[in-house]
Amino acid sequence: MHSDPAEVKKSVRTYLMVGAALYVGTVITVAVNQVHLAVPLAITVALIVATAKGSLVAGVFMHLNHEKKWIYGSLILTAVFFMVLMAVPILTVGDTIGTPIHHEMSGAAHAGAEAH
């Protein structure tokens, strides 16, 4: 991060340009939404633009493009756990709690019991 006033003065133009880029990104997101793309494509485009905008905020406004390694280290650890958190919904696909296990087999056994 810059601490020299002259360096900070040079960065002011960058801050304003990033602000303008964030406005353009927002307009693009809404414009793409007005086209009514297929849902998977719309989600992909919206998230790509949001990630680009988020990277600009984090990289320039939060000065992550030149930070100390302790901050990068803690953020890498956060990113790993964040990815785990985002993967949790995948576990619900294989969730069998509340549904009968071996449903067909138990049904067949029930039918056999009735025949006797």
Next chain:
Amino acid sequence: MDIPYIVEERPDTGLANGKLGIWLFLASEVMLFGALFSTYIILRTGSVEWPHGELNVWLGMFNTFVLIGSSVTMVMAWASLKMHDWAKHRLFLTLTLLLSAVFLVVKYFEYADHFARGEYPSHSTFVAIYFTLTGLHGLHILGGMAVMGYLLGPGAKMYKTHPEQFTNRIEYTGLYWHFVDLVWIFLFPVLYLL
């Protein structure tokens, strides 16, 4: 007793304690909002149908512009302090506070419209996750406003006695504020557009 490493950097981390502290706090915030985004994915993928066009896209877009503008003014408030321009710092911090108030006023009208239509959190899964995510985000805006209000009011006198410490406080407030903006950058498309 003087607390060490408020302004000067620690030799082991190369950071002032407050800087590392705010980043660790933001890391916990990532997990908080991450848990709610994860919940959103579970609810959305598990639902038979998901409403589209329930929210006013133009109001959401306006609020996105407002919050991006507040992020620009916040970083300018910090840059002005670094350039020893106290008047500009006050101007930009006041603008940030005003923009955050505009954001909440717009949110108030959005909420009022939902309530007028009987759309409380119990109305549907979508409305429930909408109120949860935007409500928590709104509380973060309120928290940021309280800190900015303090730094504009009674907290401002620190600049006369400890200018570097005050500049650090503005930087940490800015980091928090940019994070709040970053969360909204993802909330807007997820709730209003998709």
